Amino acid sequence: MNGRDVVVTGCGCLGPWGIGSDALAHALGRGEPLARPIDRTAGYHRAASAQLVAACGALDLTPWVSPQAARRMSDLSLFAVAAARMALQQAGLDSVAGDRTAVAFATAFGPGGFTEQLARQILEQGGKAASPFLFTDCVANAAAGQVAIDLGARGANLTLCQREAGPLLALEQGATEIASGRADFCLAGAVDEMKPLSHAILDRFRALARPDAHGTGELPRPFDRRRRGVLAGEGATVLLLEDEAAARARGARILARVRATARAFDPGAGRASFGRDDQGLAAVLHARLAPWLAEVDAVVSTASGARHGDALEARILRRTFAALPPVLVPKAVHGEYGGGTLATALLALGGLDVARPAACDQPDPALGVVPVHGRVQAHRVLCSALAAGGAAAWTILEVP
Amino acid sequence: MNRGPIVVTGLGAVCGLGTGIAAVWQRALAGRHAIEPIGLFATTTHRTTLAATVPADAPLLAGRGWSNAERFACTAAAEAVRTLPAAALRSARAGVFFGSSTGALFEAERWLSARLSGHEGALAPLAAQQNDGPGTAVARHLGVRGPVATWSTACTSANVALGAALDALRTGEIDVAVAGGADELCETTYAGFNSLRAVDARPTRPFRAGRAGLSLGEGAGVLLLETRDHARARGATVLCELAAAGRSCDAHHVSAPEPGGRGAAAAIRAALHEAGLEPAAVTFVNAHGTGTPHNDAAEAKALQAVFGARTATLPVTSSKSLVGHLLGAAGGIEAVFTALSIVHRLVPPLAGLEPADPALGLDVVLGAPRALPERNVGLSTNLAFGGNNAVVLLRSHAP
Structure with missing residues (x-):
């Protein structure tokens, strides 16, 4: 900031x-x-x-x-x-x-x-x-x-x-x-x-x-x-x-601590659908957050079960991290909307035991992201949010 | 990070007065208002019949399933950015900051009405029913790749968006911002304000003794903002500067302003502080001026609190007298008017010939445009439901 x-x-x-x-x-x-x-x-x-x-x-x-x-x-x-x-x-x-x-x-x-x-x-x-x-x-x-x-x-x-x-x-x-x-x-x-x-x-x-x-x-x-x-x-x-x-x-x-934030937009998104420009979105994410990404040890993902939204998220994460840190998918539990991902990010920094949702036991091999199962004790969390319509935002929260 | 002044290099407007800056400004200087019987929906079950709607034959951009608000927004934005190379917009260094309070509620009403009658209405416009619809449409239309966000703080939405754009430009996140607001008239809003007895059966009369409420409007007002260096590098004509934004909350009542105007005064002072200006530097005010008895009185007290005795000679106008209340877009269209006043050194008059309310103690611009000095600082204020106050300061550019 x-x-x-x-x-x-x-x-x-x-x-x-x-x-x-x-x-x-x-x-x-x-x-x-x-x-x-x-x-x-x-x-x-x-x-x-x-x-x-x-x-x-x-x-x-x-x-x-x-x-x-x-x-x-x-x-x-x-x-x-x-x-x-x-x-x-x-x-x-x-x-x-x-x-x-x-x-x-x-x-x-x-x-x-x-x-x-x-x-x-x-x-x-x-x-x-x-x-x-x-x-x-x-x-x-x-x-x-x-x-x-x-x-x-x-x-x-x-x-x-x-x-x-x-x-x-x-x-x-x-x-x-x-x-x-x-x-x-x-x-x-x-x-x-x-x-x-x-x-x-x-x-x-x-x-x-x-x-x-x-x-x-x-x-x-x-x-x-x-x-x-x-x-x-x-x-x-x-x-x-x-x-x-x-x-x-x-x-x-x-x-x-709110370490850093990034915002971007994918103009190729439809009025009610997700875009596909993972390259463009990841470029903004990297340009804004690069100094802190190396020490990110957990991701609170925007993934919600949306067919194209999750695919976009996965491609962005794979472009961002050579080796993916543990990825949490709280929307599998509390659904979309309501801001539960913010609270989840704080929990991840404080130490959290998560169970991989039973409904997510067949990870899509095309996406290459497997939700974490077990203890998460993060020091620096990347929070991700991709919106239908094209908007995107990321925030890094960290233990001070 | 000091990136120098943030400059205004383009303007776009769609409202009841017309489509395009030239037409709107000409009619504004003539003191013409656009408040007429509503043709958009039947008013037989409503308490009043007037609003300043965008004419059905207005030359607006259109796309498949676009809502009225999306059309207003994209048309005004296209006008604002017309001198900017497309490549500067299709960049992560460009953002869209928009305000809207109703999204595509008119189309959503049509869909719901059909549904309640057992039919399935057109679905496409509902894709933009959320309040981000107009701003997101602008971003998509222009190909922007940087930050895109919509603020929905009722009648202050666009001023809040302008302030957020200012932040993003100043911190170096972006070089170019398309900022403003768009809203469309709908029955829910119209009936809602009527339920509060806040709509004048006649065209609104801000700051007049006989004022009896607002007139609703619709449309969009958009500004192209750039860092000074970016504008210089492309040889852009600078219209003025967006000097500062100020926000506050009354924390008093969900819909009524704090009667003493303390919250509004705090927002004005915050903007002056941010701009490094004394109150004496302000040369005119484009007030919120809705025409409701309580709003105008509270706003007058806020101006008195900030400007003291000088209030009696500080020209005050209200764009709402001409174009109605554009709600979430009000700050956008009013910032456009404020910028035009600085460019042309003229403050448009309020419509109508009734004298100002002497109890308010304001120098209301009536009858004819008021000439301004060579260098100006214009204050544009908006107050809103939720006790929300947001103002912006625009000033002459010092090359």
């Missing part, structure tokens, strides 16, 4: 694994997809569509958000506020209220549930039926705004929407706020909700794995020869970023 060194001192996360990093670590240790049936009662889904979702289910978030406050929020805002409060708690901070606390979030779809409800009100009952409550919390930045209100964060308030690349782009944006000296704290991360309408639309674009005749094809299979698509998920991961010198001065426990 240009400027001040940026470190992570807190992580709040929730998702289909439950609440907190320990629950995520447990889920990654089991290696089983956290899938459950999607609600199809609204009639958006086609008969042969995907039927599973990695949903949060009923999480008790009352330790972080009062039921009264939660009633005024979309799931997206609720997830974000709870995760942000968890991050603060882990960072040992009672308050970050003030002008120098920024928020930088990513969301792929925003509050899709509220937007759908609002649109249905208008389309079915006319414009005058629109609910102002739904409208004000249906903008993509509502979650970041709610976090700011909850915590009194009056610095820059940023929300990125760049599909699967969003979490790392938001982390980069948040780190820039700290490195530049514009903020002393930044709550950075990703938050997503996965509602039936979004799920059904993703399915129509054939992004999701669908059931096969054996009833097993719907599982996410990163880097596996039988991969057929992703498992859509939801959740939130929020990291508390701060200046390393300031964090040390206050005696904070440092979870990771």
Whole structure:
């Protein structure tokens, strides 16, 4: 990063694994997809569509958000506020209220549930039926705004929407706020909700794995020869970023340093598909991150079971590393979206036992990437994010 | 890393006033607004009937299944980069930084409407339904290989994107940035703002005593930004500089501005600090100026807090009076207007003849364009849902 060194001192996360990093670590240790049936009662889904979702289910978030406050929020805002409060708690901070606390979030779809409800009100009952409550919390930045209100964060308030690349782009944006000296704290991360309408639309674009005749094809299979698509998920991961010198001065426990970031784009990608320019993307990755790549000892991969996306990722990784470090595929467990990869990267730096997902037991020989099984104790992790539509981002996190 | 000033070398605009800088600017100087009855969808079930939409016969780029917002974005971007060799864009040293708050929501509404009627609507436009649709389309259309990102912070989106582009240029990540925003009008947005009683039944009247709300608009505003050295090396004409960006959050309410304007003032001060400028250096303001009673009052207080007694003689305009509120693209089109004001040394007037609200204490540009001095610093402000504030400062280029 240009400027001040940026470190992570807190992580709040929730998702289909439950609440907190320990629950995520447990889920990654089991290696089983956290899938459950999607609600199809609204009639958006086609008969042969995907039927599973990695949903949060009923999480008790009352330790972080009062039921009264939660009633005024979309799931997206609720997830974000709870995760942000968890991050603060882990960072040992009672308050970050003030002008120098920024928020930088990513969301792929925003509050899709509220937007759908609002649109249905208008389309079915006319414009005058629109609910102002739904409208004000249906903008993509509502979650970041709610976090700011909850915590009194009056610095820059940023929300990125760049599909699967969003979490790392938001982390980069948040780190820039700290490195530049514009903020002393930044709550950075990703938050997503996965509602039936979004799920059904993703399915129509054939992004999701669908059931096969054996009833097993719907599982996410990163880097596996039988991969057929992703498992859509939801959740939130929020990291508390701060200046390393300031964090040390206050005696904070440092979870990771944001060493370097890279961003690129593949213009050959389709509007809803991955590109194929591994050479071009790898060239940017190398140009930006070369000084640190040699000591990368784990990769938290973007691989999700997407047919072409995983192939692109594999080719980039093979171009980047002569000998591949251990590759984690957390999306095999928690699905796509929700930022769980950020929390996984921190876990890998702290030491993590992962099980290779059973659905990934037939690695695609054409890809040459075998997900790690066993203990990962990394000192420097490369996080990767490739998005449908062409965007790409990478971040190196390291033990300081 | 000091890479010198970041310069603006191209502009592109699509809005209700027209397609292309020349047409838009000519009509803006004439104080014409584009706020008319909506033809895009039926307004019979809505509380109001007006908006500044892009004419259906506008000469826009098109592609298979493109959403309206993608067409706006790519058309404006193509105009902005027309003097730049394609090779400079098809590079990892070029990036796209965009703002959008609705993506392709108009097309998504059409699809959902069909689905609720038991039919299957056209799927292709839904590929761009996410908010990154317009910006990603621009990147694909131009062949960019560097950073591409979309910010969706409601009405500040494009100003936030401009600030991010500035960061990327200053840190040396890239040499060229295509930055701005695009948004399309849709029923969800229209009904939503009406549900808040925030839409004026008449064309919006920012900073007037009788103001009663905003008028929505649609379109795109795009700037081509370069490092000074890159622009010099290719012999580009420099229009002005993007001097700084400032961001803040009210942390007050999900949709209403903090009444004292403290958050907006903090964003302005942050930009001035970043640019190394005193408030006295600012020669005009292109305000957020939505025309809602509370927004304009809060914004006036923010300007008073920063500029003090000088506020009474600091020319203030609002592009929204002419082109409506372009939401996530507002910062883009308003930065374009601000840059044009610096280039032509003229501030366009607000539409209409009603006098300014004396309670606000602003020097609102009315009736005719206001002449500017030879060297200028223009402030363009945006405030948004979530308490989001983002401003940019543009200034005359010192060769």
